Amino acid sequence: MGSGYVQGKRACLCAFLLAILLAGVVSSQYVVDYLPGFSGKLPFTMETGYIGVGDMDEIQLFYYFVESERNPSIDPLVLWLTGGPGCSGFSPLAYEIGPLTFNYDSFNGSLPTLRPAEYPWTKVANIIFLDQPVGAGFSYSTTTAGKYSDDIKSAYDTYTFLRKWLVKHPQFLGNQLYIGGDSYSGITVPLVVQHILQGLESGVRPKMELQGYLLGNPVTDDYLDPNSRIPYVHRVNLISDEYYEEAKLYCGGDYVNIDSNNTLCITTMQKIKLCLLQINLCQILEPQCAFSSRREAQELEFDYRVEEAELIENILSSNQLPELPCRGFTYVLGYKWMNDDRVRRALNVREGTTGDWVRCPKNFSTYTEEITSTIAYHENFTATGLRALIYSGDHDISVPYISTLGWVKSLGLTVFDSWRPWYVDGQVAGFQVKFMNDHFRLTYATLKGAGHTAPEYKHKESLEMFDRFMARYPI
Numbered sequence: 001m002g003s004g005y006v007q008g009k010r011a012c013l014c015a016f017l018l019a020i021l022l023a024g025v026v027s028s029q030y031v032v033d034y035l036p037g038f039s040g041k042l043p044f045t046m047e048t049g050y051i052g053v054g055d056m057d058e059i060q061l062f063y064y065f066v067e068s069e070r071n072p073s074i075d076p077l078v079l080w081l082t083g084g085p086g087c088s089g090f091s092p093l094a095y096e097i098g099p100l101t102f103n104y105d106s107f108n109g110s111l112p113t114l115r116p117a118e119y120p121w122t123k124v125a126n127i128i129f130l131d132q133p134v135g136a137g138f139s140y141s142t143t144t145a146g147k148y149s150d151d152i153k154s155a156y157d158t159y160t161f162l163r164k165w166l167v168k169h170p171q172f173l174g175n176q177l178y179i180g181g182d183s184y185s186g187i188t189v190p191l192v193v194q195h196i197l198q199g200l201e202s203g204v205r206p207k208m209e210l211q212g213y214l215l216g217n218p219v220t221d222d223y224l225d226p227n228s229r230i231p232y233v234h235r236v237n238l239i240s241d242e243y244y245e246e247a248k249l250y251c252g253g254d255y256v257n258i259d260s261n262n263t264l265c266i267t268t269m270q271k272i273k274l275c276l277l278q279i280n281l282c283q284i285l286e287p288q289c290a291f292s293s294r295r296e297a298q299e300l301e302f303d304y305r306v307e308e309a310e311l312i313e314n315i316l317s318s319n320q321l322p323e324l325p326c327r328g329f330t331y332v333l334g335y336k337w338m339n340d341d342r343v344r345r346a347l348n349v350r351e352g353t354t355g356d357w358v359r360c361p362k363n364f365s366t367y368t369e370e371i372t373s374t375i376a377y378h379e380n381f382t383a384t385g386l387r388a389l390i391y392s393g394d395h396d397i398s399v400p401y402i403s404t405l406g407w408v409k410s411l412g413l414t415v416f417d418s419w420r421p422w423y424v425d426g427q428v429a430g431f432q433v434k435f436m437n438d439h440f441r442l443t444y445a446t447l448k449g450a451g452h453t454a455p456e457y458k459h460k461e462s463l464e465m466f467d468r469f470m471a472r473y474p475i
Contacts, residue, residue: 028049028050028348029047029048029049029168030047030048030049030348031045031046031047032046032047032048032346032347032348034346035100035114035347036111036337036340036342036343036346037111037112037113037114037337037343038113038114038115039113043069043116044066044067044069044099044116044122045066045072046064046065046066046067046099047064047065047066048062048064048065048347048349049063049348050062050063050139050350051063051161051164051165051168052164053157053160053161053164054141054146054157056143058141058142058143058145058146059139059140059142059146059157060139060141060142060353061130061132061134061139061157061158061161062089062130062131062137062138062139062140062349063089063128063129063130063131063161064089064093064098064128064129064347065127065128065129066093066098066099066122066126066127066129067122067126068122068123068124068125068126069099069122069123069124070123070124072126072172073171073175074175075125075126075175076124076125076126076175076176076177076178076470077125077126077127077172077175077176077177078121078127078128078177078178078180078214079127079128079130079158079162079177079178079180080092080097080127080129080130080180080181081130081132081158081179081180081181081185081189081192082129082130082131082132082136082181082182082183082185083181083182083183083184083186083219083360083453084136084183084184084360084361084364085133085136085151085154085184085187085188085364085367086133086135086136086360086361086364087136087183087184087359087360087361088131088137088138088338088357088358088359088360089129089131089132089136089137090129090131090334090338090357090359091334091359092182092453093129094114094334095331095334095453095456096182096453096455096456097120097121097122097127097455097462097463098117098120098121098122098127098129099116099117099120099122100114100115100116101114101115101116101117102114102115102330102333102334103115104333111336111337111342111343112333112336112337114337117459118459118460119459119460119462120463121455121462121463121466121467123467124463124466124467124470124471125178125466125470126175128162128165130158130161132154132157132188133149133154133158133367134146134147134149134154134157134366135147135361135364135366135367136361137354138347138349138350138353138354138357139354140350140353140354147366148366148368149367149368150367150368150369150370151187151188151191151368151369151370151371152191152370152371154188154367155188155191155194155195156195158188158192159192159195159196159199162192162196162208163199163204163206163208166206166208167206173206173207173208173209174209175209176209176211177196177208177209177210177211178210178211178212178213178214178470179192179196179210179213179214180215180216181214181215181216181218182215182216182217182218182452183216183217183218183219183398183399183453184219185215185218185219186215186217186218186219186220186374187218187371187374189213189215189218190213190374190377190378190381191371191374191377193210193213193377193386194377196208196210197210197381197384210386211386211387212386212387212388212389213381213386213388214388214389214390214391214469215388215389215390215391216390216391216392216393216453216454217391217392217393217396217398217399217401217404217452217453217454218390218399219399220373220374220375220399220403220404220407221372221373221374221375221403221407222372223256223372223373224373224403224406224407225399225400225403226255226256227253227254227255227256227403228400228402228403229255229397229398229400230247230255230272231244231400231402232397232400232401232402232403233275233397235402236284236395238275238276238279238284239272239275239276243268243271243272243275246264246268247265247268247272250262250264250265250267251269252265276397279397280451281397281398281452282396282397282398282451282452283327283395283396283450283451283452284395284396284397284451285395285449286327286451287325287326289326289328289329327456331359334357334359335356335357338357339357375407375410375411378407378408378411379411381440382411382412382413382437382439382440383439383440384439384440385439386440386441387440387441387442387443387469387472388440388441388442388443389442389443389445389465389466389469390404390408390442390443390444390445391430391444391445391446391447391454391462391465392404392405392444392445392446392447392450392454393446393447393449393450393451393452393453393457393458394430394446394447394448394449395449395450395451395457396450396451396452396454398452399452404444405444408435408442408444411435411442413435413437413440413442414435414436414437415433415434415435416435416436417432417433417434417474418433419431419432419433420433422445422465422475424460424461424464428448429447429448429458429461429464429465430445430446430447430450430461430465431445431446431448432444432446432475443469443475445465445475447461447462447465448461450462
């Protein structure tokens with residue numbers, strides 16, 4: 001036999017052995033029964049794992065999967081994407097819609113303890129919490145090039161992840177599927193939904209039973225969202241009528257693209273920013289604890305990741321939480337718990353693949369934000385048979401409800417259930433309006449008193465909203 005034949009056999013053998021060696025790296029799934037800080041066995045079924053995506057599976061996406069506590073075989077399957085970009089999927093699991101939460105009152109500086117959450121969405125749905133894009137949470141890349149991502153690439157990687165996840169979990173192939181998320185996921189979710197629709201049209205397997213999508217306080221348009229902040233803070237009486245009228249007059253209603261020579265507009269905006277410096281931009285009624293001293297107007301930052309990073313850096317080394325009750329302080333427990341070696345082993349995190357766990361990175365330098373608006377995607381969806389739930393915590397400045405409701409109305413759908421209150425336990429939980437055409441259904445709802453990540457502030461009300469929507473019952 002020729003040397004070429006022998007070399008060819010050797011190459012095939014090497015490739016085969018390499019495939020075997022990588023088999024455990026490409027994907028892995030583990031059922032987690034016990035967690036450090038939680039007393040006893042978990043009262044629900046949770047799985048963690050990695051699924052490889054990319055040309056050579058060089059991107060390893062980490063996920064947490066929690067089965068529905070009601071009936072996993074028939075309850076909906078939800079892929080939940082966190083915002084940021086770059087926030088970990090553990091954040092919504094522990095702080096928003098998941099089945100675990102921390103015991104804040106008993107924290108004494110040691111390993112934080114956990115307890116079951118009272119109103120998790122996993123009571124009525126199977127939920128995958130995904131660390132995406134690559135670099136978020138415990139997701140990582142085996143190559144330098146693979147560390148870099150952007151809106152388009154991240155969405156495709158997420159779609160690939162979901163396809164592979166369903167192949168490995170065929171028992172959920174028949175479940176109704178929804179894609180959901182909040183904050184920056186307003187960019188990612190529509191892109192993923194579009195990939196799924198295209199795959200269904202092309203006959204890609206496995207076939208997904210896509211029913212719709214959910215978005216909370218979603219980043220949608222890089223002009224409409226920030227430009228609505230000034231009208232919003234006027235509506236909620238954080239700035240005076242005089243300041244608002246001056247801003248409209250001198251800035252021409254454009255508070256984003258300000259001419260550097262327009263001194264009247266700049267001066268008015270400085271006065272407005274001074275009014276907002278000590279306001280919690282994610283929930284205007286809660287205390288602002290990220291800064292102990294007064295800032296200058298030019299230091300106002302609408303990105304909560306920047307403020308949180310400064311907060312965490314200041315108190316992470318402390319053995320106890322500050323006495324002032326601030327929501328941001330509770331995130332410290334997540335950092336202390338997730339960066340404990342015992343916790344990482346229990347979650348089956350691959351050793352040495354990532355550095356310290358970060359809830360939401362301050363500077364996600366390996367990611368490029370390139371999509372400026374997803375309104376056109378929503379317009380495309382109005383020609384499909386999908387259902388959508390768009391909701392807003394109505395006390396959020398960063399993505400105000402008036403911006404979200406504005407682009408929803410711009411879709412040109414007919415109102416079939418006019419603006420009205422919706423109730424939980426006989427109390428107004430928010431307001432809702434429904435839109436439709438011959439194919440598409442969209443419900444817009446507010447959560448009264450909630451902030452940017454609305455379920456984090458209103459657990460019971462958000463579960464009621466979610467459950468009613470999934471059951472196709474009027475909110």
